[in-house]
Amino acid sequence: MFEGLYSALEQSEVITLYRHINPDCDALGSQWGLATWLKHRFPLKRVIVLGHQKMTNGLFPDSDEIDDETVRQSLAIVLDTANVRRIDDERWQSARQIIHLDHHPQIEHFADLEYVIDHYAATCEILAEFFSTVDQEPLEADVAEYLYRGLLTDTLSFKTSNTTEHTLAMASYLAQSGLNIPQINRDLFDVPLKEYEFASAIRAEAQILDEHLMISVIDQAFLDRWSMTASQAKDQVYQFGGIREIEIWAVFAKDHDDQRNTWWAGSLRSKTLPVNDIAMNYRGGGHKNAAGCKCLDDASLNALIADLRRRLKENQA
Known part of the structure; x- marks a missing residue:
């Protein structure tokens, strides 16, 4: 299912990560979850999170800034985005290699490597499975929390029709990292008056x-x-x-x-x-x-x- 993905990550010194415009928690959670996972395992790599829209809710950091030449040298990974015109930052096209990782129905082919699983409830679910094939131990808590946020919100708290046994198994895998699940729910769903x-x-x-x-x-x-x-x-x-x-x-x-x-x-x-x-x-x-x-x-x-x-x-x- 993930043939060639780990090798591409391992061989790239610079990795740029992209999401869709008007990002939701699955877009941000998959982007920051993957970025943080990479930084834990490959501390010498440059991992850059891109996207023009700044997030102010405090749940996710603001995007990074990088020059065009660095993008051209990078492996670009487009997350949670089905079509080209919704990618937030058009520079992904200039990267030396492009990976598409998504759970939306595929309507365009624009990457060298594609990992599109449209029966999964969230892109964070795909990443959780990928990480579980690489690491036998529970994930770091910060990685797991980013992914859990995306999984929880894209399934509307596990209520959508595409919530499956596998979805819940991935949630259980993430929870092994000692997540404070009640606090995550409050952070995501409590609103000001x-x-x-x-x-x-x-x-x-x-x-x-x-x-x-x-x-x-x-x-x-x-x-x-x-x-x-x-x-x-x-x-x-x-x-x-x-x-x-x-x-x-x-x-x-x-x-x-x-x-x-x-x-x-x-x-x-x-x-x-x-x-x-x-x-x-x-x-x-x-x-x-x-x-x-x-x-x-x-x-x-x-x-x-x-x-x-x-x-x-x-x-x-």
Whole structure:
């Protein structure tokens, strides 16, 4: 399963690690978990974590900075990212060798070595298995905690449909490192009062369509009123996941770039019906039951919602 991976790591003096834009805990956990594991085993190597978006929640360090020539000399490892345009830092293309390690359905081939296991629940699950084949002893606690964060969040605390016996076995393997699991849960899921109130406001904006589809559309005025971003709004999509009657749910929020060009971005979820194929038609993608899309104009937003309604009706027919 991991043929050639350890050899490539061992032979490379400089290794650069990449993640997707708008990184979640699986992207960050796999990136920092691998970086820390490499530093423990190969202290003389240069291991560089890249990504333009800075993380301010305190759970993960900020990315490193490096010059272009160093990237060209490096082994580049792209983690938790299915397609080229979502890789955060385009310099990966110039590296001397490229590895792709991911659990998303593969839609592009862009690496020299590929380790894509799309029936695993998280990229951190893949890394945990790889590490277990190399090390017979429990992992260092810092490595294990990075991976556990990604595994816990991508499975929504082991509740997603792709949570398997193997997923739980990897969680058990990570827990052997003496993790403080209650504290990890608090760090990941406790929110400040303002965010709780923000989530309540997003729930109040939701509308139910065709009895089993719940949509919350958040415009710029709403975000400005709460001093929140589109990304923070989309992160609240999990709020609608525990409603018995709802099969598909989504949050769409107004987003913009530095030039104030605006568009709609969305997070889509479902219990059993596929939504990633719909997202792919709107500059997005993801997993069968969890996907995202961006750069939607008003017409595209309405068309996407119509497609979600059509998916529900097809299932009911």
